[in-house]
Amino acid sequence: MGKPVLHYFNGRGRMESTRWLLAAAGVEFEEKFIASPEDLDKLRNEGSLMFQQVPMVEMDGMRIVQSRAILNYIATKYNLYGKDAKERVLIDMYTEGMADLNELFILLPMAPKEEKPAKIATIKDKAKNRYLPAFEKVLKSHGQDYLVGNRLSRADIHMVELLYYVEELDPSLLTGFPLLQALKTRISNLPNVKKFLQPGSQRKPPLDEKALEEARKIFRF
Amino acid sequence: MAAKPKLYYFCGRGRMESIRWLLAAAGVEFEEKFIASPEDLDKLRNEGSLMFQQVPMVEMDGMKLVQTRAILNYIATKYNLYGKDAKERALIDMYTEGVADLGEMIMTLILTPPDQREAKIALIKDRAKNRYLVAFEKVLKSHGQDYLVGNRLSRADIHVVELLYYVEELDPSLLTGFPLLQALKTRISNLPNVKKFLQPGSQRKPPLDEKVLEEARKIFRF
Numbered sequence: 001m002g003k004p005v006l007h008y009f010n011g012r013g014r015m016e017s018t019r020w021l022l023a024a025a026g027v028e029f030e031e032k033f034i035a036s037p038e039d040l041d042k043l044r045n046e047g048s049l050m051f052q053q054v055p056m057v058e059m060d061g062m063r064i065v066q067s068r069a070i071l072n073y074i075a076t077k078y079n080l081y082g083k084d085a086k087e088r089v090l091i092d093m094y095t096e097g098m099a100d101l102n103e104l105f106i107l108l109p110m111a112p113k114e115e116k117p118a119k120i121a122t123i124k125d126k127a128k129n130r131y132l133p134a135f136e137k138v139l140k141s142h143g144q145d146y147l148v149g150n151r152l153s154r155a156d157i158h159m160v161e162l163l164y165y166v167e168e169l170d171p172s173l174l175t176g177f178p179l180l181q182a183l184k185t186r187i188s189n190l191p192n193v194k195k196f197l198q199p200g201s202q203r204k205p206p207l208d209e210k211a212l213e214e215a216r217k218i219f220r221f
Numbered sequence: 222m223a224a225k226p227k228l229y230y231f232c233g234r235g236r237m238e239s240i241r242w243l244l245a246a247a248g249v250e251f252e253e254k255f256i257a258s259p260e261d262l263d264k265l266r267n268e269g270s271l272m273f274q275q276v277p278m279v280e281m282d283g284m285k286l287v288q289t290r291a292i293l294n295y296i297a298t299k300y301n302l303y304g305k306d307a308k309e310r311a312l313i314d315m316y317t318e319g320v321a322d323l324g325e326m327i328m329t330l331i332l333t334p335p336d337q338r339e340a341k342i343a344l345i346k347d348r349a350k351n352r353y354l355v356a357f358e359k360v361l362k363s364h365g366q367d368y369l370v371g372n373r374l375s376r377a378d379i380h381v382v383e384l385l386y387y388v389e390e391l392d393p394s395l396l397t398g399f400p401l402l403q404a405l406k407t408r409i410s411n412l413p414n415v416k417k418f419l420q421p422g423s424q425r426k427p428p429l430d431e432k433v434l435e436e437a438r439k440i441f442r443f
Contacts, residue, residue: 050356051319062311068290069314076307085298089284092291097273134272 004029004059007043009218011211012204013106014067015055017158019203021071023196024157024187025078031202037218075154087149094135094147094155098162101131105165109207110221124173127166132177135159139179145186152190160187168206226251226281229265231437234426235328236289237277239380241425243293245418246379246409247300253424259440293317297376304371312370313377316357320380323353327387331429332443346395349388354399357381361401367408374412382409390428 004022008015010033022029034040034054044052048063056065060077064070075081075091082088104123111119138147147155163184166173174181187193196203207215226244230237232255244251256262256276266274272287279286282299286292297303297313304310326345333341360369369377385406388395396403409415418425429437 050315051322051352060308062308064311064315066315066318068318069311072314073307073311076310085295086282086284088298089286089291089295092294093272093286093288096288096290100273130273 004057006031007034007056008054009034009215010204011207011215016204017161018055018057018067018070018074020161020196021074021080021154021157023202024190024193025074025080026192027078034218037220040218071154080152080154080157082149082153090148091153091155094138095158097131097134098158101126102162102165109212120169124170127173132180136177136179139183156183156187160184226279228253229256229278230276231256231440232426233429233433233437238426239383240277240279240289240292240296242383242418243296243302243376243379245424246412246415247296247302248414249300256440259442262440293376302374302376304375309371313375316360316369316377317380319353319356320384323348324384324387327391331434346392349395354395354402358399358402361405378405378409382406
């Protein structure tokens, strides 16, 4: 069985949560980086992208596009999506809340310079007053080591990934959320995650100006 | 006997309409509590009913569900509209997310400042015609079956047909050139539950007019 092949540019963007989930599930994957507009055109012209967009992941004989479709498939395949429909709906609620906050992080590099301070302030406010309190409350409500079903699920992986981005933006944002900090530590110490967090893994760094300019040229935005 | 699902939202399409369509297509009766003032929304927030202080929220099966996709996934699973296995689910998710991307553009059109609206409409038409409708037509052509996935009705068919009605509302000529999608739209519209939902007097919501938009602006403060 071939390894999944991830098609995206060499940066976090909308592929990073897939990298985290595969890594946490202990699944080795390959990456084909889109480095020029021609690379993207080639994928489009060969009919590999259903909506002419990446992320695209080749796995199990399929070319899957759309981040959520990819993540849902991986989570199901590696038993990270809860044991029944009620656990799945909790996982989905939490995951979608995280995606809303994560979206602000994904879009931040593309904001015009003069808009950035306001956007950063919004992210900090939403993290501190809407999202982190909600997830801290979940952990407090059951006192368990994982967000859903007393075992590891994709919700924990997405949560911890997001906590790293919040911490990157402003470490002080995590004060006041001791249970989330403990979750972050626990999940980071799982062998697969620990490996992924080390230098040299396929985890991508924040976008710098040079990488952003390249992405602008490729994706024409 | 379980109570009917209860939908909390303002009286308009927005992010609740796809949920109304899916419940209706599944033959599930539901109630609606409309948020008509900022105080209504604050009440829901203060009583802790909204995990992220936002609607849509649906009360069903003893849960207060928020986040549109979580709600739709749960309903689709419960009423067997989510495929028979993981591979069918992946196809359904791919198609559904494509519908959501175009649907988002159409939904937010009314929020676009008037001077940018023409450009946005042109973009929507271009994307509908050259990216999304063409992709879904290709799926139907590839297997020649009556439904998008697995040769039976799934949420994908409901979401696509709902979208086709919005595309048609924007510009009926956009559907020419997509005969299989037109046929899907007709077939799905004739299913008894959907037919009923399409009739006047159902819980289906009309397009947002400026007056209703102003009310929504006051409630949701945007």
